[in-house]
Amino acid sequence: MASRKVAIKEVSDSIFHLEFPTIHLMCSALIRFQEYYECPKFKNKIFTLEEYMDWYAEKFGDFTYFQDVAGFNIPSYSLNEFYGGDFDPLTNKEKKILQVFEKTKKPYYIIATSSASATQENDLIHEMSHGLYYINEEYHNRVKEILKGQDLGDIYKWLGKKGYNKVHFLDEAHALLMEDSRSFSRSNFRASDYRSVRRLLRNNYDSHYVPLRSKTKKVKI
Numbered sequence: 097m098a099s100r101k102v103a104i105k106e107v108s109d110s111i112f113h114l115e116f117p118t119i120h121l122m123c124s125a126l127i128r129f130q131e132y133y134e135c136p137k138f139k140n141k142i143f144t145l146e147e148y149m150d151w152y153a154e155k156f157g158d159f160t161y162f163q164d165v166a167g168f169n170i171p172s173y174s175l176n177e178f179y180g181g182d183f184d185p186l187t188n189k190e191k192k193i194l195q196v197f198e199k200t201k202k203p204y205y206i207i208a209t210s211s212a213s214a215t216q217e218n219d220l221i222h223e224m225s226h227g228l229y230y231i232n233e234e235y236h237n238r239v240k241e242i243l244k245g246q247d248l249g250d251i252y253k254w255l256g257k258k259g260y261n262k263v264h265f266l267d268e269a270h271a272l273l274m275e276d277s278r279s280f281s282r283s284n285f286r287a288s289d290y291r292s293v294r295r296l297l298r299n300n301y302d303s304h305y306v307p308l309r310s311k312t313k314k315v316k317i
C-alpha cells in the first residue's frame with residue numbers, strides 16, 4: 097500500500113505546504129475544503145462528496161478530478177464551517193487535516209502538492225503565489241497593480257470553462273501567469289504573449305517570498 101504520510105511544513109510566514117505521496121491521497125483529503133472555498137456551484141454551501149462528484153461528472157463528462165487537479169490552496173477562513181460541525185459527517189482524512197491545524201494562529205493558508213506530480217516544482221510556485229496573495233498585503237496590492245488594464249480575457253474565458261469561480265479569477269490568472277512557460281502553455285496560451293507581465297509578477301514574487309526555516313512534520317492521513 098502506498099504511503100499515507102504527508103509532510104507538513106510552514107514554508108513562508110503563515111503559509112503551510114502539505115506534500116502528499118500520491119495525488120489520490122491529496123485529492124481525497126482536500127477536495128471538499130478546496131471546493132467549499134472556490135467551486136462555482138458549492139462555494140459556501142454544505143455538500144457531500146457524492147453530490148460534488150455527480151455535479152463534476154455532469155459538467156465535465158466524467159469524474160476526472162484526480163487527473164485534472166495538480167495542487168490545492170485553502171485559506172484558513174474557509175475551514176470554519178468544517179471545524180464548526182456543519183459538514184457532518186467529516187471523512188477520516190478531513191478530520192486528520194483539521195486536527196493538524198486546530199491550534200494554528202489565523203489567518204493562515206494551506207497549499208498542497210504531490211511528489212507524484214511530474215510538474216511539482218511548478219505546482220508549488222502556482223500554489224505559493226495564491227498563499228502570498230492571501231497572506232501578504234503588499235504582494236496582493238502589487239499583483240492588482242500589475243494586472244490592472246491588462247487584457248486577461250482569454251485567461252478568464254479558459255478559467256470559466258475549467259469551472260473556476262469568478263470571484264477568484266484575478267487570483268487564479270496571476271497564479272497561472274506565475275507558472276513556467278511549459279506549464280503555462282498547457283492552457284493554450286503563449287507565454288511570449290504575456291512576457292512583460294510575467295516578468296513583473298515574477299519580480300514581485302521574488303521580492304516577497306521569504307522562505308522559513310521550519311521543521312517538517314510527518315503526519316499519517
Ligand SMILES: [Zn+2]
Nearest residue numbers: 222226268271
Ligand atoms: Zn490556482
